[in-house]
Amino acid sequence: MRDNLISLxxxxxxxxxxxxxxxxxxxxxxxxxxxxxxxxxxxxxxYPPASVIAALVxxxxxxxxxxxxxxxxxxxRGVLLAVIAAVGWLIATLTDVAAATAxxxxxxxxxxxxxxxRMHTQITVIRRVAVAVIAVLTIGAMLVTFPQAxxxxxxxxASAGLAGIVAALAAQSMLGNVxxxxxxxxxxxxxxxxxxxxxxxxxxxxxMTLGYVVIKIWDERRLILPSxxxxxxxxxxxxxxxxxxxxxxxxxxxxxxxxxxMRREMRRIVEAESDGLWDGRVCVLQVTDATxxxxxxxxxxxxxxxxxxxxxxxxxxxxxxxxxxxxxxSARPRVRADLDPAGGGPAELPAIDGVSSPxxxxxxxDGAERAARTAWEDGVEGADSADASExxxxxxxxxxxxxxxxx
Numbered sequence: 001m002r003d004n005l006i007s008l009x010x011x012x013x014x015x016x017x018x019x020x021x022x023x024x025x026x027x028x029x030x031x032x033x034x035x036x037x038x039x040x041x042x043x044x045x046x047y048p049p050a051s052v053i054a055a056l057v058x059x060x061x062x063x064x065x066x067x068x069x070x071x072x073x074x075x076x077r078g079v080l081l082a083v084i085a086a087v088g089w090l091i092a093t094l095t096d097v098a099a100a101t102a103x104x105x106x107x108x109x110x111x112x113x114x115x116x117x118r119m120h121t122q123i124t125v126i127r128r129v130a131v132a133v134i135a136v137l138t139i140g141a142m143l144v145t146f147p148q149a150x151x152x153x154x155x156x157x158a159s160a161g162l163a164g165i166v167a168a169l170a171a172q173s174m175l176g177n178v179x180x181x182x183x184x185x186x187x188x189x190x191x192x193x194x195x196x197x198x199x200x201x202x203x204x205x206x207x208m209t210l211g212y213v214v215i216k217i218w219d220e221r222r223l224i225l226p227s228x229x230x231x232x233x234x235x236x237x238x239x240x241x242x243x244x245x246x247x248x249x250x251x252x253x254x255x256x257x258x259x260x261x262m263r264r265e266m267r268r269i270v271e272a273e274s275d276g277l278w279d280g281r282v283c284v285l286q287v288t289d290a291t292x293x294x295x296x297x298x299x300x301x302x303x304x305x306x307x308x309x310x311x312x313x314x315x316x317x318x319x320x321x322x323x324x325x326x327x328x329x330s331a332r333p334r335v336r337a338d339l340d341p342a343g344g345g346p347a348e349l350p351a352i353d354g355v356s357s358p359x360x361x362x363x364x365x366d367g368a369e370r371a372a373r374t375a376w377e378d379g380v381e382g383a384d385s386a387d388a389s390e391x392x393x394x395x396x397x398x399x400x401x402x403x404x405x406x407x
Contacts, residue, residue: 015059019051194238203216244304247302279303284301
């Protein structure tokens with residue numbers, strides 16, 4: 001019993017001494033890392049796995065020297081497996097640190113971030129592939145320590161061809177997505193933070209893996225699609241070569257609109273009130289249609305990115321509508337109704353001063369005034385009481401064509 005306690009004390013002392021040495025090295029690296037972000041990140045991330053490895057290696061070396069009993073054989077095997085797992089953990093951690101350091105060199109919050117988005121996509125995919133390979137190699141190294149596993153290895157390799165065919169048939173869809181993910185990562189068709197229109201939804205690429213792509217839609221929803229979707233289905237990429245885009249605003253107005261004045265007002269809006277949304281490239285107002293009793297004008301503007309373009313389009317639409325209401329109210333859209341009986345209109349004006357009404361009766365001036373007031377309240381513009389009296393004197397001589405305004 002005393003010998004066993006001494007052995008355990010030696011083993012524990014060796015493990016504690018190893019952890020102390022790693023802690024001292026960690027403190028030194030942390031002190032030096034005050035001016036080096038790489039050293040600071042490396043020391044912080046590598047300290048836990050390095051401490052575990054140092055303690056396990058110390059135990060591994062101390063167990064044979066501390067005791068000669070047979071009990072240490074299974075314990076020694078367990079420590080060896082733990083060391084292999086800890087080494088895999090350390091290598092994966094160093095891979096993450098290297099990837100994070102590389103990503104920091106490419107900023108995503110700049111205007112021209114095309115190269116940064118491409119590098120973020122490729123580095124992210126490479127990091128995940130590397131971590132998966134490290135995990136497989138670590139598990140393989142742990143299995144090799146067992147003699148039974150080495151004996152089975154020959155038969156496994158002999159049947160690898162058949163197993164590979166069966167696995168390929170069973171995982172055809174998964175392998176297709178993996179290959180599609182690699183194609184997207186290195187083919188530059190899609191990158192992280194690209195603005196895309198997929199399935200009728202506008203959003204940004206938030207995450208890319210070997211199997212799927214996550215699209216962050218403008219209303220904070222997430223659209224998750226397999227990687228193979230983007231290699232087999234057409235989609236819109238608004239930022240593949242450049243983030244700047246064009247956008248239009250369509251406004252229907254009356255023919256009385258003075259287009260040149262509206263064009264000058266649009267130029268003033270984008271230059272003085274856009275608050276940096278307009279990138280200064282395109283500012284055009286065109287008349288694109290003139291049928292159906294209205295004129296359609298289309299302001300065309302440009303912005304540095306799609307988000308700024310949306311805000312700019314809303315601003316231009318709001319300001320131009322307010323300008324039409326304020327400066328050219330007669331140019332607001334109109335729907336005209338012909339009330340002439342001969343023209344097949346929907347109704348007749350009521351008879352005035354002895355002129356027969358539609359139901360065969362007669363109407364007095366008071367009745368004409370009430371009819372005119374009712375017509376005005378129903379939205380028939382221009383039929384006030386004075387016009388009604390004038391219409392009573394000339395009823396049947398000319399049609400009345402009031403205009404109903406719809407805003």
